Amino acid sequence: MSTFGFTDxxxxxxxxxxxNNNREWYHEHKGEIRTLLQDPFAKMLDVVTDKLKNAKRPMVGGKQTMFRLYRDVRFSNDKRPYKEHVSGLLTxxxxxKDDTALMYAHLGADGGFIGSGFYRLETKVLNQFRDRIIEDAVEFRKVIRKIKKAGLEFAEIEPLKSMPRGYAEYAEHEHVGFLKMRSLVITQPQTRKVWLDGTIVKQLVAMHKATVDFLLFGLDAVGEGGAFR
Structure with a gap:
């Protein structure tokens, strides 16, 4: 058993x-899901919270920042009643419900991933971010360099194929790729091992260290704008 209680x-x-994504199977295994997945995940978030309490921008997570396994299928063609992963935030x-620059942890059967950044910002807010990138191109370059030096990359999440409206004149800008993004999110895949041996904490702390300047850069631009939901 791992530090937190995750096992094979x-x-x-x-x-x-x-x-077996159905209500019958779920209710038969609800106790195991809580004991071997949800409770250990909450403990993990508690430990990361303690590790980040003196960071540039402290982040807090725990049972209260975890997502439920129940899926809202009312407006979805996918009628599976449950998510097939455990996930939660650090805010x-x-x-x-804190709608700002966040960190996200996702535990899946394959190991899952962790993330940090701004997800699907509203157009008005996103344009504020774009304006900051243009105005402070040198500072943004430093922020990106720090992320790349840590071996991390931005996820390609539905980027625009052409320049966003109002930004055509910046088609040759050094950060044009970021100007076309609708979500600015750094993600990193994880293995089963990091959950089993407890080093998922080190992974999250390291990601925070590598991305905190980016989070602060974005917050300067959009205020308490949007992020993972």
Whole structure:
């Protein structure tokens, strides 16, 4: 058993949920899901919170910032009732509804991933971010360099194929790729091992260290704008 309580059975449960995504199976295994997935995940977020309490921008997470496994299928063609992963946030306030620059942890059967950044910003807010990138190109270059030096990369999440409206004149800008992004998110895949041996904490702390300047850069531009939901 790991530091937090994750075991090989934790991943087996997620695999079985994938194959048996129905209410009958879920209720039969609800206790295991709580004991081997949800409780350990909450403990992990608590430990990361403690590690980041003296950071440039402290982040807080725990049971209260985790997402429920129930899916809202009302407006979806996918009628599976449950998510097949466990996930949660680290936020400045410790509130899951905190709509700002956030960190995200996602535990899947394959290991999952962690992320940091701004997700699907509203156009008005996104344009504020774009304006800051243009106005402070040198500072943004430093921020990006720090992220790349840490071996991290931005995720390609539905980027625009052409320049956004109002930014055609910046088609040759050094950060043009970022100007076309609708989400500015750094992600890093994780293995099962980091959850089992507890080093997922080090992974999250390292990502925070590498991305905190980017988060602060964005917050200077958009205020308490949007991020992972």
């Amino acid at each position: 059975r934790s991943f087996q449960i997620l695999e079985e949920l994938h194959d 400045p306030s410790g509130n899951k």
